[in-house]
Each structure stands twice: as C-alpha cells, then as structure tokens.
Amino acid sequence: MDKATVLNIAKLARIKVSESETENLAGELTNIFDWIEQLNEVNTDNVEPMTSVVAMAMPSRTDEVNDGADAERVLQNAPDRPADAQGNPLAFYVVPKVVE
Amino acid sequence: MNSLTDLTIARSRDGLDKGDFSAVELAEAHIAAVEAARDLNAFITETPELALERAKASDERRAKGAAASAMDGIPIAVKDLYCTDGVATTAGSHILEDFTPPYESTVTQNLKEAGAVMLGKTNMDEFAMGSANITSYHGNVINPWKLDDGKDRVPGGSSGGSAAAVAGHLALGGAGSDTGGSIRQPASFSGIVGMKPTYGRCSRWGMVAFASSLDQAGPMTRTVEDAAIMLQSMVSHDKKDSTSVDQSIPDFAAALTSNIKDLKVGVPKEYRLDGMPGEIETLWQQGIEWLKAAGAEPVEISLPYTKYALPTYYIVAPAEASSNLARYDGVRYGLRVEGDSLDEMYENTRGQGFGAEVRRRIMIGTYVLSAGYYDAYYVKAMKLRTLILQEFQQAFEGVDVMLTPTAPSPAFAIGEKLDDPVQMYLNDVFTVPASLAGLPAISVPGGLSDEGLPLGLHLITKPFDEETLFRVGGVLEEAANFTAQPSYLEGVA
Numbered sequence: 001m002d003k004a005t006v007l008n009i010a011k012l013a014r015i016k017v018s019e020s021e022t023e024n025l026a027g028e029l030t031n032i033f034d035w036i037e038q039l040n041e042v043n044t045d046n047v048e049p050m051t052s053v054v055a056m057a058m059p060s061r062t063d064e065v066n067d068g069a070d071a072e073r074v075l076q077n078a079p080d081r082p083a084d085a086q087g088n089p090l091a092f093y094v095v096p097k098v099v100e
Numbered sequence: 101m102n103s104l105t106d107l108t109i110a111r112s113r114d115g116l117d118k119g120d121f122s123a124v125e126l127a128e129a130h131i132a133a134v135e136a137a138r139d140l141n142a143f144i145t146e147t148p149e150l151a152l153e154r155a156k157a158s159d160e161r162r163a164k165g166a167a168a169s170a171m172d173g174i175p176i177a178v179k180d181l182y183c184t185d186g187v188a189t190t191a192g193s194h195i196l197e198d199f200t201p202p203y204e205s206t207v208t209q210n211l212k213e214a215g216a217v218m219l220g221k222t223n224m225d226e227f228a229m230g231s232a233n234i235t236s237y238h239g240n241v242i243n244p245w246k247l248d249d250g251k252d253r254v255p256g257g258s259s260g261g262s263a264a265a266v267a268g269h270l271a272l273g274g275a276g277s278d279t280g281g282s283i284r285q286p287a288s289f290s291g292i293v294g295m296k297p298t299y300g301r302c303s304r305w306g307m308v309a310f311a312s313s314l315d316q317a318g319p320m321t322r323t324v325e326d327a328a329i330m331l332q333s334m335v336s337h338d339k340k341d342s343t344s345v346d347q348s349i350p351d352f353a354a355a356l357t358s359n360i361k362d363l364k365v366g367v368p369k370e371y372r373l374d375g376m377p378g379e380i381e382t383l384w385q386q387g388i389e390w391l392k393a394a395g396a397e398p399v400e401i402s403l404p405y406t407k408y409a410l411p412t413y414y415i416v417a418p419a420e421a422s423s424n425l426a427r428y429d430g431v432r433y434g435l436r437v438e439g440d441s442l443d444e445m446y447e448n449t450r451g452q453g454f455g456a457e458v459r460r461r462i463m464i465g466t467y468v469l470s471a472g473y474y475d476a477y478y479v480k481a482m483k484l485r486t487l488i489l490q491e492f493q494q495a496f497e498g499v500d501v502m503l504t505p506t507a508p509s510p511a512f513a514i515g516e517k518l519d520d521p522v523q524m525y526l527n528d529v530f531t532v533p534a535s536l537a538g539l540p541a542i543s544v545p546g547g548l549s550d551e552g553l554p555l556g557l558h559l560i561t562k563p564f565d566e567e568t569l570f571r572v573g574g575v576l577e578e579a580a581n582f583t584a585q586p587s588y589l590e591g592v593a
Contacts, residue, residue, distance in 0.1 A: 006463070013422065013466040014429070014443065015459050016451030025463065028521055032464060035522050036411045039480055042487070049482035052343075053313070053489060053538030054300045054563065059342050073202035077433035095431055096438075096445050 001030045104129035105269040109326040112272055113170050116162060123162070123173030127155035127217050130175040133270045134219055140242045140588070142264040144180045145188050146220040151175065154217045161215065170353075171333040172215025177271035179262050180221040181228060181308040182208045182317075187218075191308040192226040192236035192258075195428045195435045195453030205306025206338045207275060207317045214333035219271055222261030226455045227425065228282055228310040231527035233260025234514060235457040243290060243511050244268035244588035245553055251513040253553070256286030256527075262320050263290040267586055273330045274320035279310050280413050281507075281531025283318045284543040288506035288556025291545045291586065293573070294320045295327045298563045299538030300345035303338030311420035312343075314413075314535050324544060324573040328352035331566070347564055355567035356574040361395035363572065366499035370406035371530055373508060380505045380555065383546045387503055387557045390579035391572065401495050401502070405488045409533040412488065414525060415468050415481035416536070421458075422465025428453060460521065489537045496562045501572050504530050506543040506556035534560045542573045545582040554584070 006025045010017045017025060071091045075081060078093035104126050107115065115121055131148045158173035167173075178184065181191045183201035190196045204212070212218070225235040232254035233241040243255040244267045255264040262274030263286035276283040278296035287294025295318045302317035309315060319330035332352050338344040367388060372381065388398045430436035430449030437448035454462065468477035495502070507527055517523050534541040540563070543556035557576055561568045 009463045009467050009470070011447075012470060013462050014446040014450055015454065015462060016444075016447040017459070025460065028460065029464065029467070031520065031522055032414065033467075036414060036477070039408055039411055039415075039484055042405070042408060042484060044480060044483035044487070047483040047486050049479050050485040050489065051482075053536075054298070054343070054345055056300075056345060059339070061339065076202045077199055079430070079433065079436045093432070096436075096442050098442055 001026050001033060105133045107272065108323050109171070109174050109272045109321060109329050110323070112174055113329075116173050117167070123155040123158035123217065124152060126173060127151045127175050130219055130271060137268055137270050140244060140264050140268055141239050142222055142241055142261045142268065142270060143177070143220040144190055144192070144223050144238045144261070147187055147218055150187070151217050151219050154212070158215050158217065167215065169214035169333050170329045171211065173217060174215070174272050175217045175219050176211065177220060177222045177262050177265040177274040178208055178218050179224050179259050179274070179276050181224060181277060182275060183306040183308070184208055184218070184221065187221060189221065189308065190238070191228070192224045192238060193454065193458070194237040195449070196308075197237065197435065199434055201306070203306060206303035206336065206340060207307065207334050210336055211275065211333050216333060222259070222265055222274065224261055225258035226458050227308065227421070228258040228277060228279055229421070229457050229461055230257040231281070231285055231524055232512070232514075232517070233257035233286070235455055237455060240514055244586035245291060245511060246587045247551055247553070253511040253513055254289065256289030256507070256511065258282040259286050259294075259320060263287060263292060263294070266290070266292050266320050266322060268588055272321070273326060275317065275334065276320045277307060277315060277317050278535065279314045279417060280535045281528035283320060284531045284541060284556070284558060285507050285527055287320055287543040288554065289511040291554030291582065291584065292320055292322055293324055293327045293542065293544055293577075294318065295331060295542040295569070296535070296540060297331060297335065297566055298540045300343055301335045301347070301564070301566070303336060303341040303344045305338055305340040309424040311417040312424060313420060314417060324542070324570055324577045325353055325356055327542065328356060328570045350567055352566060352570055355570045357571055358575055358578065360391065360572055360575050363396040363501065364499040365391050365396045365398050365572070366401040366495055366502040367398055368401050368403045368406065368495075368502060368504060370403050371504040373529065376508055379549045380508060383555050383557065384503070384505050387546055387576060390576060391503065394575045394579065396572075399499055401499060403491050403495060403533070405484070405491050406533055408484050409488055409536055410525060410529050412481045412484040413528070413532045413536060414464065415477050416485065418461040418465035419469050419478050420465070422462045422469065425458070425462055485536050488533060492533075492537045492539060500561070501568055502560040504558045504560070506530060506558040510549040510551070510553035510555055530558055539563060540566045540569050542569050544573045544576045544580070546576065546580050547582065548584055
C-alpha cells in the first residue's frame with residue numbers, strides 16, 4: 001500500500017493525516033493487509049456471507065410517536081448554540097457553512 | 101483481609117442483609133479506595149456524591165425489607181462507554197471529552213434499578229479499540245499486579261479500567277464490554293473473572309458503538325458467583341435494541357451446582373499455537389485435569405478455521421467501526437476543530453479528535469468497504485464468519501463446553517508490543533473466535549505465570565447456555581483455588 005492510497009483512504013474517511021504519518025501508515029497497513037491475505041487460502045465459493053449470529057426475525061413495532069418534544073435534551077451537547085437577548089439558549093444550533 | 105473492600109458481591113449482600121454494615125459504609129470504603137488508587141488511573145470520572153446518594157437510597161430500601169436485587173447497595177465501576185444520564189461519557193476519546201449524555205444506557209439503567217451503586221466511569225482503550233489500555237486519551241491504566249522489576253504492566257484491554265478497579269479492590273464488580281475479548285483478556289491479565297454473555301443477551305442501547313455485530317456487555321468480578329449475580333442485573337430484552345433477544349432469563353447463580361459429572365469438555369487442538377509460552381500450555385493441561393477430576397470427560401476436538409478468526413475479525417470490526425464512527429463529525433456534538441471548508445472541518449476534527457489506533461482502524465474499515473475492495477475483503481470475511489460459526493455448531497453437537505487458554509501471554513510491560521499492530525492484535529487470538537460466533541464465554545483465574553502474574557482459563561458454550569458456563573467456571577475456580585493477591589494491595593492495607 002503506497003502513500004497515495006493512504007491519502008485517498010484518509011480523504012474517504014475524512015481524517016487529516018500528516019506527511020510523516022502517511023509514511024508510517026503505509027507501512028503498517030501493508031503489514032496488516034499482508035497478514036489478512038491468508039484468508040484467500042480458504043475456498044468460500046459456495047458459502048453464504050453471515051448476516052446475523054443469532055437466528056431471529058427482525059422485530060417491528062407500530063409506527064407511532066413514542067418520544068419527542070424534548071428539544072433541550074436533544075440540543076444539550078450541540079457545540080454552537082446561539083442565545084436570545086436575555087441570554088436564554090435558542091432551540092437550534094449553528095452548523096458550519098455548507099453552501100458556498 | 102477484613103476490610104469492606106475485600107469482600108465479594110455475595111458476601112457483601114449477606115452482610116447488608118444481616119445489617120453488619122450499611123450500603124453507605126460500603127460505598128464510603130470504596131470511595132476512599134478509589135481516591136487512594138488514582139495512580140492506577142482506573143477511573144476517568146469519579147462520582148462519589150452520586151454513589152453516596154444511591155447507597156443511602158439502598159439502605160432505605162433494605163430497611164423496609166424491599167431490597168431491589170442481590171446487587172442492591174453493591175459498589176460498581178462502569179466502563180466509560182455506557183452512556184450515563186448527566187455523567188460525562190468519553191469512550192476514552194478526545195472527540196467525546198466534553199460529552200455528557202442526556203440519557204442512560206439500558207444496561208446501566210438495569211444496574212441502577214437493581215440498586216447497584218456506581219462509583220464512577222472507568223478508563224478504557226479509545227472506543228474500546230485495544231488490548232492493553234494504552235490507547236486512551238486519558239492515559240494508560242496500570243495493572244495492580246506488579247513484579248519487583250519496577251515495571252508497570254498493562255491491565256489488558258479494552259475494559260482495562262474496570263479490570264484494574266476490580267483487581268485493585270476499588271469496586272466489587274465492573275461493567276465491561278467485549279467486542280473481540282475486551283472483557284476476558286483484561287480479566288486474565290488482572291487475575292479476575294470476566295464474562296461475555298451470548299450476543300443479544302444484553303441490550304446495546306446507549307453503549308458507545310464500536311462493532312455492532314460483536315459488541316456485548318458483561319460483568320467483571322472477583323468470583324464466578326459474583327459474575328452470575330451481576331449478569332442477572334444487566335440482561336434484559338430491550339425493544340430499543342433490535343438485536344436484543346427475547347429469551348427466557350434463568351437464575352444464573354443457581355447454576356453453580358459444582359456438578360459437571362459426564363459433561364463433555366472439548367479441547368480444540370488448534371488453540372495450541374507455535375511459540376506459545378510453556379506456562380500457558382501447562383495451565384491449560386492443568387485445567388483439563390481439574391475438570392476430569394470433577395467427573396467431566398475431556399474430548400480433543402478440531403476447529404480448523406480458528407487460525408482465520410483473527411484476520412477475519414480485523415476486517416469485520418474495523419468495517420463496522422468506520423461506519424459507526426462516521427457520526428463523529430464535529431457538527432452536532434463532541435469536539436469541533438474549525439477549517440476553511442466543511443470537508444476541512446471534518447478532517448481536522450477527526451484527525452485531532454481520534455487517536456492513532458482509532459484512526460488506523462477507521463482507515464482499515466474504510467478501505468475494506470471501498471468500491472472495488474468490498475467483495476474481496478468484507479464479503480470474504482463475512483463468509484469466513486459463517487464457516488467459523490458452522491464449525492462451532494458442529495463441534496457443540498459432540499461437546500457441552502470448550503476449554504482453552506484466555507490469552508497467549510500474561511500481562512506485559514507498558515511500552516512492549518508497540519512496534520507492530522499485528523503483534524498487539526494477537527492478544528485476542530483465543531477470544532475472537534467466540535466473539536465472531538456470538539457465543540458466551542468466561543475467563544476464570546487459573547494460576548500464576550512463572551514470574552508470578554495471573555493467567556486465565558477460558559470456557560466457551562453454546563448460545564444462551566450461560567448456565568453451563570457458570571457451572572463449569574465454578575468448578576474450575578474451586579479447583580484452581582486462586583488466592584494470590586495483586587502486590588498493589590500489600591501497599592494499601
């Protein structure tokens with residue numbers, strides 16, 4: 001795995017990696033994937049990929065509101081919360097600019 | 101040994117019932133122990149006021165003859181990935197450093213309703229990714245087991261803080277979580293009991309997710325009976341977790357009958373690794389002899405796919421992690437590091453918010469799920485997982501339980517095994533297969549290594565057969581008669 005591949009994966013994962021880290025990661029990920037390659041020894045042509053370890057039917061419930069009207073708790077951890085003139089937090093938060 | 105912090109959960113319950121001491125006294129003794137042991141770095145957040153408040157309520161319940169459960173008034177440590185209402189929950193990460201959940205996880209809610217007294221939130225590998233508790237943003241946890249070489253040893257991981265808290269007599273029980281061995285391996289390294297129930301026994305709701313198809317809550321305690329008592333107050337069928345199973349819940353402690361006559365114990369030959377230390381093999385053979393002496397019948401079995409479990413795990417778990425951890429983007433909660441564009445804000449936030457091991461695993465996961473590689477890696481791994489599960493199912497047609505070592509080594513010194521991630525991953529070589537198959541498993545202290553560090557024995561049973569696990573675990577515990585104490589405790593008394 002080369003540095004260009006590492007940079008591409010980092011971009012897909014939205015993780016900033018430094019130049020020096022790119023070099024290390026290329027080496028480490030190469031080792032890990034070399035080790036993972038041993039799975040190719042196993043013929044899996046007629047094997048179904050696992051979907052669940054426990055055989056059970058997917059549960060369903062009635063489609064009705066069972067929670068909500070709790071803006072304060074939902075917004076409790078929002079990073080950027082504006083306040084009104086009295087200093088009370090408003091029931092929304094500011095996201096970074098998305099549209100240029 | 102006569103202090104309140106040296107009791108078991110079972111003895112504490114009896115003492116509380118008889119009025120020998122109060123839950124407040126029990127809590128005070130443990131709060132003092134937690135404060136005196138800050139050098140172990142077992143806790144990220146201590147909650148002494150909350151503990152005293154809950155202990156007081158527990159005493160009031162007991163005075164009315166209305167104790168909620170065998171856990172009522174029992175001081176416990178909770179891994180910092182269980183969301184706890186109003187108490188900071190960081191998952192050992194910078195990105196969640198200032199996160200305080202406005203809700204309670206189902207498992208900690210169950211423990212709370214059972215009357216358990218939370219002493220605080222324990223340190224852990226960041227997002228539960230690690231086998232040595234050296235990836236936490238809050239620093240390394242120190243194993244209470246020390247040798248006279250002056251080196252600090254790792255407690256194992258990822259539930260290293262809970263393991264150190266229970267081994268160091270800071271708590272009577274610890275809530276851990278196990279994705280590939282994160283309860284059982286630290287239990288082995290710390291000389292305690294660690295148990296992972298069947299996938300689906302405990303609700304994952306409110307647990308910070310690592311790999312959702314593998315994550316499972318479980319107890320960490322000083323005896324097998326305590327593990328059974330504590331598990332009883334953790335399990336439930338929960339509509340808020342669609343993988344939580346609606347299965348009858350037995351009385352786990354009642355399974356400890358000591359009777360394992362004619363039980364067939366599988367000994368999988370593939371767990372004998374090249375280069376495995378002789379002391380691990382010796383203890384394993386000893387374990388087989390102990391079970392045989394108790395009337396069980398050892399049977400050598402073969403699980404040829406065992407060697408593929410770990411590389412399979414290192415596709416599946418990072419893939420799920422990369423998906424689960426996509427939510428930490430700096431927008432709605434958690435750390436935000438500004439940038440010139442939205443993408444740059446994401447990249448800065450995640451680059452600075454996640455530590456090196458988490459970044460590495462997200463990148464492995466991103467790669468194996470990316471276009472062109474999905475079939476070659478992810479689908480391949482899910483096929484291997486089917487084969488591993490089928491192999492276990494076939495083996496359990498002939499045996500009731502399997503016995504293996506828990507880990508391929510005793511606790512190592514902090515700073516060792518850092519050069520090569522694959523060497524670190526090998527810590528979980530014996531615990532990962534059961535995780536991939538969703539099977540219940542337990543680590544019980546078996547003895548000491550040549551140097552004097554604890555080693556665990558590992559039992560695996562069929563889905564939802566935790567009772568056999570506790571029964572056989574109890575027999576192993578009795579035979580091993582593991583009375584050694586971590587040297588850390590000598591300096592405390």
